[in-house]
Amino acid sequence: xxxxxxxxxIRLIGxxxxxxxxxxxxxxxxxxxxDIVEKYFISRKNLDSEIKRFKVAVKIATDELRAxxxxxxxxxxxxxxxxxxxVALLKDKMLYDKTIETIKNERVNAEWALKKVVSGIKTLFxxxxxxxxxxxxxxxxxxxxxxxxxxxxxxxxxxxxIDKRVILVAKDxxxxxxxxxxxxKVMGFLTDHGGRTSHTSIIARTxxxxxxxxxxNATQIINNDDGLIIDGTTGIVILHATDQTLSEYKxxxxxxEEHKAFLSRGCHLKAETLDGLSLQIMGNIxxxxxxxxxxxxxxxxxGLYRTEFQYLARNEFPGEDELFDKYKDVVExxxxxxxxxxxxxxxxxxxxANSSGSDEANPALGxxxxxxxxxxPDIFRTQLRAILRAAAFGNxxxxxxxxxxxxxxxxxxxxxxxxxxxxxxxxKAYNKNIQFGIMIEVPSAVIMADVMAQETDFFSIxxxxxxxxxxxxxxxxxxxxxxxxxxxxxxxxxIKHVTxxxxxxxxxxxxxxxxxxDPFNIPLLLGxxxxxxxxxxxxIPAVKNxxxxxxxxxARHFINEALKQTTTMDVIKLVEASxxxxxxxx
Amino acid sequence: MNKEYYNFSKSVIITNELxxxxxxxxxxxxxxxxxxxxIWIIKDSEKVDASSIxxxxxxxxxxxxxxxxxxxxxxxxxxxxxxVMLVEKGFGE
Numbered sequence: 001x002x003x004x005x006x007x008x009x010i011r012l013i014g015x016x017x018x019x020x021x022x023x024x025x026x027x028x029x030x031x032x033x034x035d036i037v038e039k040y041f042i043s044r045k046n047l048d049s050e051i052k053r054f055k056v057a058v059k060i061a062t063d064e065l066r067a068x069x070x071x072x073x074x075x076x077x078x079x080x081x082x083x084x085x086x087v088a089l090l091k092d093k094m095l096y097d098k099t100i101e102t103i104k105n106e107r108v109n110a111e112w113a114l115k116k117v118v119s120g121i122k123t124l125f126x127x128x129x130x131x132x133x134x135x136x137x138x139x140x141x142x143x144x145x146x147x148x149x150x151x152x153x154x155x156x157x158x159x160x161x162i163d164k165r166v167i168l169v170a171k172d173x174x175x176x177x178x179x180x181x182x183x184x185k186v187m188g189f190l191t192d193h194g195g196r197t198s199h200t201s202i203i204a205r206t207x208x209x210x211x212x213x214x215x216x217n218a219t220q221i222i223n224n225d226d227g228l229i230i231d232g233t234t235g236i237v238i239l240h241a242t243d244q245t246l247s248e249y250k251x252x253x254x255x256x257e258e259h260k261a262f263l264s265r266g267c268h269l270k271a272e273t274l275d276g277l278s279l280q281i282m283g284n285i286x287x288x289x290x291x292x293x294x295x296x297x298x299x300x301x302x303g304l305y306r307t308e309f310q311y312l313a314r315n316e317f318p319g320e321d322e323l324f325d326k327y328k329d330v331v332e333x334x335x336x337x338x339x340x341x342x343x344x345x346x347x348x349x350x351x352x353a354n355s356s357g358s359d360e361a362n363p364a365l366g367x368x369x370x371x372x373x374x375x376x377p378d379i380f381r382t383q384l385r386a387i388l389r390a391a392a393f394g395n396x397x398x399x400x401x402x403x404x405x406x407x408x409x410x411x412x413x414x415x416x417x418x419x420x421x422x423x424x425x426x427x428k429a430y431n432k433n434i435q436f437g438i439m440i441e442v443p444s445a446v447i448m449a450d451v452m453a454q455e456t457d458f459f460s461i462x463x464x465x466x467x468x469x470x471x472x473x474x475x476x477x478x479x480x481x482x483x484x485x486x487x488x489x490x491x492x493x494x495i496k497h498v499t500x501x502x503x504x505x506x507x508x509x510x511x512x513x514x515x516x517x518d519p520f521n522i523p524l525l526l527g528x529x530x531x532x533x534x535x536x537x538x539x540i541p542a543v544k545n546x547x548x549x550x551x552x553x554x555a556r557h558f559i560n561e562a563l564k565q566t567t568t569m570d571v572i573k574l575v576e577a578s579x580x581x582x583x584x585x586x
Numbered sequence: 587m588n589k590e591y592y593n594f595s596k597s598v599i600i601t602n603e604l605x606x607x608x609x610x611x612x613x614x615x616x617x618x619x620x621x622x623x624x625i626w627i628i629k630d631s632e633k634v635d636a637s638s639i640x641x642x643x644x645x646x647x648x649x650x651x652x653x654x655x656x657x658x659x660x661x662x663x664x665x666x667x668x669x670v671m672l673v674e675k676g677f678g679e
Contacts, residue, residue, distance in 0.1 A: 081609065082609070084612075085608045085609050085612045088612045088615070088616070088639060089608070089612075089639055092615070092638050092639045092640050093635060093637060093638040093640075093641070094635075094638045094639075094641050095640060121640055124644035125643070125646075127646070128644070128646030130646055130648040132604055132607065132648075133604075133606070133607060133643065133647070133648060134646065136607060136608050137643075139608050140640060140643075315648075316603070316648075318603055319602065319603035319649075319676075321602070321603070322602075322603045
């Protein structure tokens, strides 16, 4: 009896690592086959040719890696540093010489010898206490897998040679694998491991292919040529989709692409209103690698470079040179475009100790950001010196978070000057003529804006915290989250006060909170007179498009009306009534 | 089994933040490969060949670790000194 098996639709949920939708057939890049290694003995007279076989495999692996490095597209070339080290590892005594020795002494096949040597090396790594160094054994896995592929030779897993349009399904893709992806062959990919901040996902976003990572066991569920839908925006992967689901997603995909194409056509144009006012549209970043995305989406600079990442999930504080390297990377890529580096915005002790539990009853009102930095000048100094040194390479602004009083500005400036003096004494290259700005995110800073303005070069309004502190609402608390809205009249009045002070005192007012990245808010922000908006890189095209369809004069009239409204709902209704048509289009 | 004394040795403290990571180890190994005889790295009771990246990595040297480079061969002394300098400078990171 024929087996008419109707496969049920299966939905898997992972981390949406790179937005977009793709529909296609699965192509498994399975490393499982490599793990199963046969053992057989080699006769004495064949030993030399077995050794030669191993040497040839290493040679091909080396050539292949070199080719990957050379052929890497411009935008991923900055990630190839580690591949150079992999080339050196291929010939490392412990791996290369030892494997040859093992073949000779134990008279076993090259695959078995290599496997034995590698597992020997891995046990040595198990005793290492430093987690970063311990993970370096992954480098050895990547390298030995590469040799093993050529030894086994059967299924050549070369992503560069895939000859049909597929969706890659893998346990994990190394940055080397990901950088080989050819856009005309690979529609998207999904993996069992990895997360949003892994290098692989950054490469996916750079290449703009939809990707879902961290699915757990996708490689066990999905077979070659299975029909797949990947939604990289929501992190949903659908296997054996029903016709109905399929047509739904086809529709979604078409809409997504049409919209993206429409926006990206205009994303490199200036953000200039119909009556000729142009705004700077900047990107928020967390990792140096995201710079590429800001430029690709038409960003005019970095409006917020969050620096917490280097302090998270590790045992010790990052050193000056490490921070300097990261900052310099960003600054150099942006060349003369501004890079706004925000100093540490968390409690560093907790971040470095990696303890999620807090002994502060109310951490949002506790020892964090500038308060923490001023209490730990040793930690702060390291960062300030790194920023000043990076400033020698481009256009750097420094941004201080959570300022609530003038004393904090003065103290910070004192430390900044001391840092500059110490660099001067040591004869290191630095630049202390940088713009000094503060985050406006605590209500006291709003009230004191006129005073603060006299000792700062710019303000940057952090709307997320400003709303939280002004309305006394924790957005993470479901009971009250619905009360959180940037259109609360109190928030509009506060922003108005800050921009008025900015005009009066002649300093620029920027905005880098979530409020800046939503096209819906743009008429208000334009009317309020914000000079520069900074947002997630992906939001830049839509915001630029919105600005280009508005007149600043209309926005100014409109804001006067908006400020007369007395409830959040009234403001929302007014925006919808005045700009609803326009918003519908974007 | 381990030889206890060497003609030449120098101790140094690891100063770069990430410790002896892959790229740093690769820099040491590149220099050590030019030596006529083996240059050893000693950490506590462990001794490894400085010309092997993997060997160096298995020591798991984080920041602050003290390691000693040794050799018996006087003509490798320059190389040993170069390596020590490299570590002292934090690998130019």
